[in-house]
Amino acid sequence: MNFLIRLILNAVALLVVAYIVPGVHVTSFGGAVIAALVLGIVNAILRPLLFIITLPLQIVTLGLFTLVINALLFWWVGSWHIGLVVNGFGPAFIGAIILAIVSMLLSFLVREAEAA
Numbered sequence: 001m002n003f004l005i006r007l008i009l010n011a012v013a014l015l016v017v018a019y020i021v022p023g024v025h026v027t028s029f030g031g032a033v034i035a036a037l038v039l040g041i042v043n044a045i046l047r048p049l050l051f052i053i054t055l056p057l058q059i060v061t062l063g064l065f066t067l068v069i070n071a072l073l074f075w076w077v078g079s080w081h082i083g084l085v086v087n088g089f090g091p092a093f094i095g096a097i098i099l100a101i102v103s104m105l106l107s108f109l110v111r112e113a114e115a116a
Contacts, residue, residue: 031083
């Protein structure tokens with residue numbers, strides 16, 4: 001059940017990103033759910049590997065290169081046209097940052113509602 005809630009929250013966060021960031025488009029809510037699922041799988045598998053491969057850059061930039069990795073993965077998943085379309089690195093960079101913030105806020109709100 002927790003997985004489904006997080007998936008729906010990430011889909012809603014993708015819809016918010018598509019509304020805010022020009023250059024990021026979501027086809028529908030179903031497309032957002034599929035894109036959120038694929039983005040979650042890609043982040044779970046490739047992000048740690050890319051983090052280790054780019055460890056020297058991570059150290060030099062004090063971890064800020066993680067933002068570039070997130071943007072590249074967001075852009076890459078958007079290039080698959082599975083409900084999410086990202087038009088370039090700039091929208092991917094801004095979209096990945098906003099996605100992380102909105103997803104964190106929505107998760108916090110749900111966690112607080114469950115605790116009450």
